[in-house]
Amino acid sequence: MKEIKYPLKSEWPKILSRPVLDNSALQDKVKLVLDHVKLEGDKAVVAYTEQFDGVNLENFIVSEEEFDEAIGLVSADLKTAIEVASGAALIDALEAVNAAVIAGELDAQIEAASGQLRSAFVK
Numbered sequence: 001m002k003e004i005k006y007p008l009k010s011e012w013p014k015i016l017s018r019p020v021l022d023n024s025a026l027q028d029k030v031k032l033v034l035d036h037v038k039l040e041g042d043k044a045v046v047a048y049t050e051q052f053d054g055v056n057l058e059n060f061i062v063s064e065e066e067f068d069e070a071i072g073l074v075s076a077d078l079k080t081a082i083e084v085a086s087g088a089a090l091i092d093a094l095e096a097v098n099a100a101v102i103a104g105e106l107d108a109q110i111e112a113a114s115g116q117l118r119s120a121f122v123k
Helices: 009-016 024-040 042-053 064-073 076-086 088-102
Strands: 107-113 116-122
Antiparallel strands (some): 107 116
């Protein structure tokens, strides 16, 4: 990683720009795979699983033991990141705040300010 210290403001756009990737060829390949799966169904999925993953599936059934083993292989940090990305953590937090407001443990004051919803909680 390149470290840039104290760049001129005029250099910021160039420094912050991201490379542009032409993925049209990739999109065409993905479309072919998806079209093939739509047409051939499980037969195509089995063929692509063997082609891309080197695995010849006899069926698509995953046992509970296999699920448990797979879950055990995922780090706690990754699980948290997935929950946050899925919104599950936010939903849990909102439900907890809502429950506290309903129980009278928090007083909620909500106001609209400059296009954003702001809330203040007083214990």
